[in-house]
Amino acid sequence: MTTAPASHSLIRRLVEDSRSAFGMALVSILVLAAVFGPVLSSYAPDAADFMATLAPPSADHFLGTDDLGRDVLSRILSGARVSLLVGVISVGGAVLVGLPIGLVAGYLGGRTDAVLMRCMDVLLAFPGILLALGITAALGASLTNTIIAIAVINTPTIARVTRAQTMLVSSLDYVKANRALGFSNLTIMTRSVLPNALSPVLVQASLLLASSIITESYLSFLGLGVQPPTPTWGSMLRDAISFIDQATWLAWFPGAAIFLTVLGFNIFGDGLRDRLDPRD
Amino acid sequence: MTPLLAAENLVKSFSVSTGWGKPKRFYAVDTVSISVERGRTLAIVGESGCGKSTVGSLLLRLQDPDSGSIRLDGEDAMALDSNGLRRFRRRVQVVFQDPFASPDPRERIREVLVRPMLLHRLCDRPEALKRAAALMEAVGLSAEQLDRFPHQFSGGQRQRIAIARALSVQPDLIICDEPVSALDVSVQAQVVNLLQDLQRDTGVAFIFISHDLAVVRHLAHDVAVMYSGRIVEQAPTRELFDNPRHPYTRALLAAAPRVEIQRKSHVLLTGEPPDPTNRIAGCRFAARCPYVQDRCTQEEPPLVPVNAAHLSACFFATTLPQVETLPDTLPGTSASARMAAYRRARDRQTQQAEDI
Amino acid sequence: MKLIVTRVLSVIPVLFGLCVLSYTLLAMIPGDPITAMLGMDATPEAIAALRAKFALDEPLPLRFISWFGHLLIGDLGRSIQSGRPVLSMVMTAMVPTMQLGLAALLISLVIAIPAGVISAARRNSVADYSVSLISLAGLSLPSFWLAILLVLFLSIRLQIFPSSGYVPIGEDPVGALRHITLPAITLGVAMAASTMRMTRAAMLDVLNADYIRTARAKGLPFRRVVWKHALRNALIPVTTLVGLQLGQLMGGVVVTETVFAWPGIGKLTVDAIFARDYPVVQGAILASAVLFVFINLATDLLYATLDPRLRKRA
Numbered sequence: 001m002t003t004a005p006a007s008h009s010l011i012r013r014l015v016e017d018s019r020s021a022f023g024m025a026l027v028s029i030l031v032l033a034a035v036f037g038p039v040l041s042s043y044a045p046d047a048a049d050f051m052a053t054l055a056p057p058s059a060d061h062f063l064g065t066d067d068l069g070r071d072v073l074s075r076i077l078s079g080a081r082v083s084l085l086v087g088v089i090s091v092g093g094a095v096l097v098g099l100p101i102g103l104v105a106g107y108l109g110g111r112t113d114a115v116l117m118r119c120m121d122v123l124l125a126f127p128g129i130l131l132a133l134g135i136t137a138a139l140g141a142s143l144t145n146t147i148i149a150i151a152v153i154n155t156p157t158i159a160r161v162t163r164a165q166t167m168l169v170s171s172l173d174y175v176k177a178n179r180a181l182g183f184s185n186l187t188i189m190t191r192s193v194l195p196n197a198l199s200p201v202l203v204q205a206s207l208l209l210a211s212s213i214i215t216e217s218y219l220s221f222l223g224l225g226v227q228p229p230t231p232t233w234g235s236m237l238r239d240a241i242s243f244i245d246q247a248t249w250l251a252w253f254p255g256a257a258i259f260l261t262v263l264g265f266n267i268f269g270d271g272l273r274d275r276l277d278p279r280d
Numbered sequence: 281m282t283p284l285l286a287a288e289n290l291v292k293s294f295s296v297s298t299g300w301g302k303p304k305r306f307y308a309v310d311t312v313s314i315s316v317e318r319g320r321t322l323a324i325v326g327e328s329g330c331g332k333s334t335v336g337s338l339l340l341r342l343q344d345p346d347s348g349s350i351r352l353d354g355e356d357a358m359a360l361d362s363n364g365l366r367r368f369r370r371r372v373q374v375v376f377q378d379p380f381a382s383p384d385p386r387e388r389i390r391e392v393l394v395r396p397m398l399l400h401r402l403c404d405r406p407e408a409l410k411r412a413a414a415l416m417e418a419v420g421l422s423a424e425q426l427d428r429f430p431h432q433f434s435g436g437q438r439q440r441i442a443i444a445r446a447l448s449v450q451p452d453l454i455i456c457d458e459p460v461s462a463l464d465v466s467v468q469a470q471v472v473n474l475l476q477d478l479q480r481d482t483g484v485a486f487i488f489i490s491h492d493l494a495v496v497r498h499l500a501h502d503v504a505v506m507y508s509g510r511i512v513e514q515a516p517t518r519e520l521f522d523n524p525r526h527p528y529t530r531a532l533l534a535a536a537p538r539v540e541i542q543r544k545s546h547v548l549l550t551g552e553p554p555d556p557t558n559r560i561a562g563c564r565f566a567a568r569c570p571y572v573q574d575r576c577t578q579e580e581p582p583l584v585p586v587n588a589a590h591l592s593a594c595f596f597a598t599t600l601p602q603v604e605t606l607p608d609t610l611p612g613t614s615a616s617a618r619m620a621a622y623r624r625a626r627d628r629q630t631q632q633a634e635d636i
Numbered sequence: 637m638k639l640i641v642t643r644v645l646s647v648i649p650v651l652f653g654l655c656v657l658s659y660t661l662l663a664m665i666p667g668d669p670i671t672a673m674l675g676m677d678a679t680p681e682a683i684a685a686l687r688a689k690f691a692l693d694e695p696l697p698l699r700f701i702s703w704f705g706h707l708l709i710g711d712l713g714r715s716i717q718s719g720r721p722v723l724s725m726v727m728t729a730m731v732p733t734m735q736l737g738l739a740a741l742l743i744s745l746v747i748a749i750p751a752g753v754i755s756a757a758r759r760n761s762v763a764d765y766s767v768s769l770i771s772l773a774g775l776s777l778p779s780f781w782l783a784i785l786l787v788l789f790l791s792i793r794l795q796i797f798p799s800s801g802y803v804p805i806g807e808d809p810v811g812a813l814r815h816i817t818l819p820a821i822t823l824g825v826a827m828a829a830s831t832m833r834m835t836r837a838a839m840l841d842v843l844n845a846d847y848i849r850t851a852r853a854k855g856l857p858f859r860r861v862v863w864k865h866a867l868r869n870a871l872i873p874v875t876t877l878v879g880l881q882l883g884q885l886m887g888g889v890v891v892t893e894t895v896f897a898w899p900g901i902g903k904l905t906v907d908a909i910f911a912r913d914y915p916v917v918q919g920a921i922l923a924s925a926v927l928f929v930f931i932n933l934a935t936d937l938l939y940a941t942l943d944p945r946l947r948k949r950a
Contacts, residue, residue: 122653123657126921127887129890130887130890130921134921135661137914218891237784255784255785267772270772
């Protein structure tokens with residue numbers, strides 16, 4: 001119960017609160033764009049218009065058009081949907097798999113822990129993007145496989161965080177008391193340990209959303225992620241390279257979309273951490 | 281008559297990885313035998329790190345001993361199927377030291393008390409709610425507080441909740457692991473009195489693990505003194521305090537008649553307990569013992585009767601020089617008084633913080 | 637010492653796991669590598685002959701054992717496309733990647749350490765907030781976007797640096813330097829972002845320590861305390877992070893190398909995936925992962941030698 005000195009804590013809180021608000025705003029914009037994208041723009045994302053190829057931003061096309069005359073704004077809005085989808089499902093999948101693994105490993109300890117965590121170590125030993133590349137190379141490049149690949153590289157991170165927190169919570173007296181009362185391991189894990197171990201996992205998950213969206217854009221940029229004609233920010237940037245000297249807007253806007261989205265999730269995750277873990 | 285709980289020759293060691301070759305074994309509990317009768321209180325005392333809490337955890341069947349046996353009412357508690365273990369768990373309960381880690385911070389007190397009753401099918405939910413209210417009254421809280429969360433209580437109140445939780449399954453034995461040492465002195469007395477009242481009313485037995493001799497003297501029927509993983513002396517409380525037969529017990533009593541051993545022990549106890557990773561030949565206390573003889577460093581003294589109810593693990597138990605009788609209440613040293621004042625102030629502060 | 641040996645030995649099961657994983661990953665590929673090699677119109681006899689040659693009819697574990705046996709003597713197979721041994725291709729590609737990695741590391745340290753120190757020394761100042769905002773932005777910047785923007789401004793508009801390609805440093809040092817600049821900045825910025833945060837956090841820890849307060853109480857100038865006494869100790873945790881960064885850098889390496897046509901391990905991997913040259917994919921991924929494991933190992937060991945507390949405990 002310490003109260004921070006009031007003098008600079010006020011400035012701090014203001015800065016941090018406005019920062020969190022900024023992060024939330026960016027995330028909300030992404031979600032709105034993903035949900036209402038088609039309504040917001042009068043062009044279909046893959047409608048080619050050969051009368052208006054490589055048109056610079058104008059009143060007709062706010063963010064210009066690409067080499068096939070497709071509206072960049074529509075494509076960015078539709079790419080938001082892909083980014084959010086990949087991010088949420090791949091992180092959700094990682095939580096679905098990694099959380100039970102970390103919980104069981106951390107609570108039971110011993111050999112179970114050693115075996116499970118060695119497996120996670122192996123996955124973690126691969127630099128994330130290379131593992132994702134390997135998986136998409138093996139399974140073929142598609143939306144589903146991109147999600148699977150990113151979920152796989154996220155899983156060990158979630159498992160590690162859950163395990164560490166579970167070990168911490170499991171050693172507390174109320175968990176021991178519940179064991180002495182005769183509650184089953186499953187009951188203790190789900191009712192006593194998990195709820196008290198969850199907040200760092202949530203923080204990690206929100207930060208993973210940011211890195212997953214970046215990884216998806218890397219894969220799409222390389223042409224090994226989500227395949228055309230589905231528009232993604234990564235593949236839009238890939239196409240932009242060929243016209244970089246004629247149409248800079250093709251590079252500016254999708255890149256800015258990725259940047260702002262990831263920034264939003266990072267700020268949001270930081271804010272969440274400060275809120276849930278007020279150590280500083 | 282079979283004792284309620286009897287443990288024989290418990291050994292618990294942990295492996296200490298050294299990186300090279302075979303890991304060393306750390307013997308936290310080394311051949312410990314104790315037993316407690318119905319309605320009685322056995323205290324296990326010793327410095328921190330002597331293995332007394334590990335004994336508690338073994339008796340609770342939270343950890344498996346390397347070897348040794350535990351019997352509850354004569355029934356082997358080491359070879360229980362899941363139903364048997366559940367019955368054991370209902371009969372043997374625990375109260376831990378730290379009131380702040382003891383109740384689940386996310387559970388209402390009502391659930392803390394009701395869930396164990398339902399788990400052991402002691403009654404249906406309406407009845408369990410009634411019993412929970414009665415339990416709250418029994419430990420000196422009120423039934424209206426059942427809706428609250430643990431953080432809305434003070435340290436002493438939480439310890440009362442922990443006691444109520446243990447009582448909720450109507451156990452025959454409660455193992456209290458330093459239940460009052462984290463509490464303010466005045467609150468300590470209240471909780472100790474509560475335990476005594478409960479024993480009188482319900483006939484529950486206690487194993488009271490503590491380093492606080494004043495509390496032990498007040499509460500326990502029998503005392504076992506542990507040193508470096510072994511029991512060095514065991515006797516009825518009065519007998520042990522009046523006529524200690526082991527140099528270690530004497531050092532404890534002389535050092536700290538009224539205050540905790542942990543802080544004050546170095547008045548008489550110089551040196552460190554031996555490194556328990558090496559089982560040395562001879563008496564473990566030899567290096568710190570004022571009466572040490574050659575024999576003490578060569579063979580280990582067994583725990584043997586000095587008289588009918590008094591066991592000591594000292595070769596010279598009967599020939600130790602007479603101690604001058606220790607007065608019942610010694611005023612604390614100035615240091616201990618400062619310590620107590622500090623603790624009171626600290627507890628008051630946390631309590632205030634909680635109130636806010 | 638014991639700690640070090642334990643840590644070194646702990647690498648072995650991980651390395652073996654990596655081998656199993658990278659083998660099974662590529663063995664899962666739908667479709668037959670033979671068809672991929674010979675094309676759809678190959679005669680059944682030719683297919684059967686090749687299957688026998690690569691022992692593809694045997695069960696997976698057996699094939700893994702034979703592959704693993706070859707791996708132990710340094711035989712990673714041959715490229716389907718060029719017929720060159722995979723090991724030598726991987727080794728050749730490692731050189732440019734390592735050059736790039738080191739250059740990026742240098743750039744990131746030059747940016748991050750001073751920024752982190754200033755940020756910590758003037759906590760909660762405008763400078764501090766700017767640094768943490770910049771580092772957050774750096775963390776969120778997709779490196780290929782930065783790469784494209786760098787190319788756009790510095791090579792297409794201003795024509796200072798070439799937009800792609802690699803020149804060996806032995807042949808033309810100036811040309812090599814000009815070619816490495818843009819890719820190194822791209823990677824370096826990404827690394828600098830988190831190094832900055834770490835430096836700041838470590839410096840704050842150290843600045844609060846008793847010996848720093850003592851040094852200040854003795855009247856040593858703040859500037860000197862910060863840059864001499866505190867920084868030296870703050871660098872210990874930063875080292876760990878920098879090592880981990882080097883490993884995580886691999887992600888950025890793949891993209892950066894592709895954009896700048898830098899003939900390193902990342903580009904080799906991507907090209908091989910597109911060419912369906914699976915032995916090369918397998919070899920390149922395995923090599924990067926092994927490199928990553930060893931960088932982490934080296935970091936841990938370095939940390940153990942730097943931190944006297946750890947040394948004593950061991």
